[in-house]
Amino acid sequence: MENRLKEHLRKIADSLTPESTLEDVYEQLALLEDIELSEKEVKEGKVVTQAKVKEMAQSWLK
Incomplete structure (x- = not known):
């Protein structure tokens, strides 16, 4: 970790410009963390297909 x-x-440090702010760094770190979490969930099979979401939505709308 x-x-x-x-x-x-x-990676973030390499992409910084003179105009970059600390908030920019936080946003990029948060994005990278979200990507890692998503990749982990995909590996663990914790995903729902678009077709399944449509099916679930149809049952909710009845």
């Missing part, structure tokens, strides 16, 4: 954080911080 620590190595991933360092990797993310390096």
Whole structure:
């Protein structure tokens, strides 16, 4: 986990411009964390297909 954080911080640092703010860094870190979480959920099979969502929505709308 620590190595991933360092990797993310390096990526962000490389993309910073003189106009970048600390808020920009926080947003990028949050995005990278969300991506990691999503990838983990996909690996664990914790996803719902679009077809299943449509099916579920139809039952809710009845």
